[in-house]
Structure formats: structure tokens, C-alpha cells
Amino acid sequence: xxxxxxxxxxxxxxxxxxxxxxxxxxxxxxxxxxxxxxxxxxxxxxxxxxxxxxxxxxxxxxxxxxxxxxxxxxxxxxxxxxx
Amino acid sequence: xxxxxxxxxxxxxxxxxxxxxxxxxxxxxxxxxxxxxxxxxxxxxxxxxxxxxxxxxxxxxxxxxxxxxxxxxxxxxxxxxxx
Numbered sequence: 001x002x003x004x005x006x007x008x009x010x011x012x013x014x015x016x017x018x019x020x021x022x023x024x025x026x027x028x029x030x031x032x033x034x035x036x037x038x039x040x041x042x043x044x045x046x047x048x049x050x051x052x053x054x055x056x057x058x059x060x061x062x063x064x065x066x067x068x069x070x071x072x073x074x075x076x077x078x079x080x081x082x083x
Numbered sequence: 084x085x086x087x088x089x090x091x092x093x094x095x096x097x098x099x100x101x102x103x104x105x106x107x108x109x110x111x112x113x114x115x116x117x118x119x120x121x122x123x124x125x126x127x128x129x130x131x132x133x134x135x136x137x138x139x140x141x142x143x144x145x146x147x148x149x150x151x152x153x154x155x156x157x158x159x160x161x162x163x164x165x166x
Contacts, residue, residue: 002118008125010125020126020127023126023149023150024128026149027128027145027149030145030148030149032130032141032145033130033131033132034128034129034130034131035085035129035130035131036128036129037126037127037128037129038126038127039124039125039126039127040124040125040127041122041123041124041125042091042093042122042123042124042125043103043106043120043121043122044103044120044121044122044123045107045110045117045119045120046117046118046119046120047115047116047117047118048116048117048118049116058115062110062113062115065113066106066109066110066113067106
């Protein structure tokens with residue numbers, strides 16, 4: 001079956017977010033009253049698996065092996081659809 | 084008041100997503116049965132405004148002027164919190 005996963009990878013609190021800071025700076029230059037910007041990335045992954053449990057386990061593995069940096073990133077995994 | 088906005092910027096359907104394709108390729112090399120990967124970006128913006136309506140209008144403007152490329156990107160704006 002095909003499992004549609006939404007995996008969001010964001011920086012752990014306290015880690016500097018240069019992309020967010022640059023975006024905040026540019027938005028302020030455009031005249032917006034921006035207090036802060038944080039940026040995260042979302043991976044929409046379609047995975048061929050046998051069970052939802054397998055999908056969740058594989059997604060955890062993928063985060064640890066490739067998508068997230070365990071030192072500085074948090075991640076959340078949501079199963080959006082299975083068919 | 085401070086308005087917490089979540090702005091997700093993703094590619095319009097049909098536009099090529101090199102980052103997603105590379106990620107899919109790497110995940111397949113690691114042994115996962117990946118059908119497809121699409122990547123999008125989320126901006127968490129804290130904005131100082133007078134009303135929620137102003138926040139929504141400013142967020143629309145920010146997308147058009149800086150965060151999204153109208154030719155190839157879709158965006159969604161969600162007001163997560165106001166205080």
C-alpha cells in the first residue's frame with residue numbers, strides 16, 4: 001500500500017536560524033513590523049509499505065539517516081493518507 | 084498585538100522539484116521504497132499588527148513580494164495565535 005507522509009524538520013530551540021534571520025531582516029527592510037522568523041522544511045513522502053506501523057518506523061529511520069540532523073533538528077511525522 | 088503566522092510555500096503542481104527528486108533518489112539508494120518526494124518550506128512569522136485582518140493582508144503581501152515566486156509557487160497562510 002501507499003502511505004503519504006508529512007515530515008516537518010525544524011531547528012531545535014536555541015539553534016541559530018540564519019535563513020529565518022535573513023528573511024526577518026529583508027521583511028523589515030520592506031517595512032513590515034516583524035518580530036521573528038523561523039524556517040522549517042516539509043517533506044511530503046509517498047512510501048510503498050505493508051502497514052502503517054512500517055511506514056512510521058521507516059519515516060523515523062529516514063529522519064535519523066538523512067532528513068534531519070539529530071544534533072540541531074527536531075522532526076514530526078504525520079501519516080496523511082494510506083491507500 | 085503579536086500575530087503568529089504559519090506560511091507554507093510549495094511548488095505548484097507540474098513544476099519540477101529538484102530537491103524533492105534528489106531526496107527521493109537518496110532515500111531509494113538507502114533502500115526505501117519511495118514513490119515520490121515533494122519539498123516545501125514553512126515560515127513561522129511573528130508580526131506586530133493592530134488587527135488579524137491586517138496580519139492576513141500583510142502576510143499576503145509578504146508572500147507576493149518576497150516569500151513566494153508567483154510563477155511557480157503556491158502558498159497558504161494560517162494565523163496560529165494572536166496575543
